[in-house]
Amino acid sequence: MRVLTGLVLASLAIPGLASDSPLDRHNEIMSNETLRQQAYNAGKERILFCGYCHGADGNSKRDYIPNLAAQNPVYLFNAFRKFGTGERSDYxxxxxxxxxxxxxxxxxxxxxxxxxxxxxxxDSPALYSQGETVYSNACRQCHGKEGKGQAELPRLAGQPTEYIRNTLRLFRDKDPARQSEIMTAVAANLSDDDIRAVAEYVRSMDSN
Structure with missing residues (x-):
């Protein structure tokens, strides 16, 4: 536990970055191949603890935990901020x-x-087809035709079914663990069958 704590607490500064804004730092890093590779390598060292749940390659080991692989980086560090401020809650x-x-x-x-x-x-072509309709009506405008999201909006394609179901129910129930006016309004119109279907659809979006 002492080793894990040390790894989590450790910080590796990337030289040459002047901005204090995570978004500005991200943009600056991604515009410079050397800095990008340094950040990638540093992140690989830091995910030892994250990998126990999210997987070393970002593919979750449990169906109720989200995949982080291919997720939009701006969304990811905004999620960190929300966990820090209490806008999102998880122990x-x-x-x-x-x-x-x-x-x-x-x-x-x-x-x-x-x-x-x-x-x-x-698992079910019929459920997948139903989910495609739900996604087109309720999700596509923000998360995109291919479910890849944009900047601060998360990628949904490939997310585990249970994670999607649980998240949509939290929004629908106005649970303080997840706060978003837009998502609360969208989820309010979804039935349990809609949620089950769209979860099946987004899980398999990249498999065809």
Missing amino acids: VMSSLAKILSEEDKVNIAIYYSGQEVISEPP
């Missing part, structure tokens, strides 16, 4: 958000965004 993530440095968070986001998500084929 492990809320604790990590308070002890990881800003540089760690940016590096971890860059590392995981560079991994490939592993999608699975649908």
Whole structure:
């Protein structure tokens, strides 16, 4: 435990970065191949603890935990911020958000965004087809035709079914663990069958 704590608390500064804003630092890093590779390598070192749940390659080991592979990096470090402020609540993530440095968070986001998500084929073609309709009506406008999101909006393609179901129910139930006016309004119109179907659909979006 002492070793893990040390790894989590450690911080690796990337030379040549002047801005204090995570978004500005991310943009600056991504515009410079040398800095990008340094950040990627630093993030790879920092994900030892993250990998126990999210996987070393960003593909979750449990169906109720999200995949971080190929996730939008801006969304990832915004998620860190929300866990730190209480806008999102999870025992492990809320604790990590308070002890990881800003540089760690940016590096971890860059590392995981560079991994490939592993999608699975649908278990039920009928449910997949139903989910495609739900997604087109409720999700496509923000998360995109291919479910890849944009900047601060998360990638949904390839996410585990249970994670999607649980998250949509939290929004629908206005649970304080997840706060978003837009998502609360969208989820309010989804039935349990809609949620089950769209979860099946997004899990398999990249498998075809």
